[in-house]
Amino acid sequence: MSTGTRPAAARPGGRSARVRDAVHRAVTELICERGADRVTIPLVASRAGVNPTTVYRRWHTVPALLAEVAAKELDADAPPSPTGDLRADLAAYAEWDLAHLSRPGGIAFFRAEVAADLDERKAGLRECLRQVDDALEAIIAAARAAGEADPPPVEEIIDRVVAPLYFRVVFAIPGTDARFARALAEEYLDGRA
Numbered sequence: 032m033s034t035g036t037r038p039a040a041a042r043p044g045g046r047s048a049r050v051r052d053a054v055h056r057a058v059t060e061l062i063c064e065r066g067a068d069r070v071t072i073p074l075v076a077s078r079a080g081v082n083p084t085t086v087y088r089r090w091h092t093v094p095a096l097l098a099e100v101a102a103k104e105l106d107a108d109a110p111p112s113p114t115g116d117l118r119a120d121l122a123a124y125a126e127w128d129l130a131h132l133s134r135p136g137g138i139a140f141f142r143a144e145v146a147a148d149l150d151e152r153k154a155g156l157r158e159c160l161r162q163v164d165d166a167l168e169a170i171i172a173a174a175r176a177a178g179e180a181d182p183p184p185v186e187e188i189i190d191r192v193v194a195p196l197y198f199r200v201v202f203a204i205p206g207t208d209a210r211f212a213r214a215l216a217e218e219y220l221d222g223r224a
Contacts, residue, residue, distance in 0.1 A: 053079040054086060058100045062136045067097060102158050104137075110166045115177030118220055120170045125192050125212040128163075132200045163193060183223060191219045 057078035061070045070093055076083040090096040110127045113120045132138050164185055171182045192215055199207040 050081055055100050058096060059136045113170045113173035115173040117174035117179050117182055121216040122213040125216040126209045129196050129212040138200050192216050
């Protein structure tokens with residue numbers, strides 16, 4: 032005997048995934064148009080075509096939403112795989128890092144994480160630093176496996192190569208291009224020799 036009800040059909044990707052994708056897309060567009068400091072949950076919801084309560088319920092705050100979108104962007108755009116040639120790999124990473132920061136919304140996401148509420152900022156910045164650490168550790172491990180006797184420590188690479196790139200992008204210093212990024216990494220290694 033049929034009750035007249037049918038089981039709910041599974042939705043490919045589901046509404047939740049569609050909402051998340053629409054919200055992430057809206058955040059990226061709004062950051063590029065207005066800057067991260069002018070993004071609000073009602074604006075994101077309107078752009079994404081969802082109710083603001085949907086966004087508040089899932090992400091609670093703008094900093095939490097920005098941190099999730101920034102982490103997704105980092106995950107989607109992986110750095111080049113290390114080859115074992117420390118000089119080439121570090122130069123390629125520096126060039127990739129600069130391109131990643133310079134993409135639409137790239138530095139705006141970083142600025143938003145730095146300016147966010149302290150507790151949420153710590154989580155977002157820890158994730159950003161973890162991803163940088165992982166990429167640089169992979170470069171160092173590949174160099175060691177290829178016979179590099181004394182690769183530099185990750186913290187030193189961050190101080191001498193990664194941090195200057197962030198600084199130059201944040202302050203829009205002219206001449207910060209792929210050639211500069213590669214040269215920064217190569218000159219750092221030359222200075223260690």
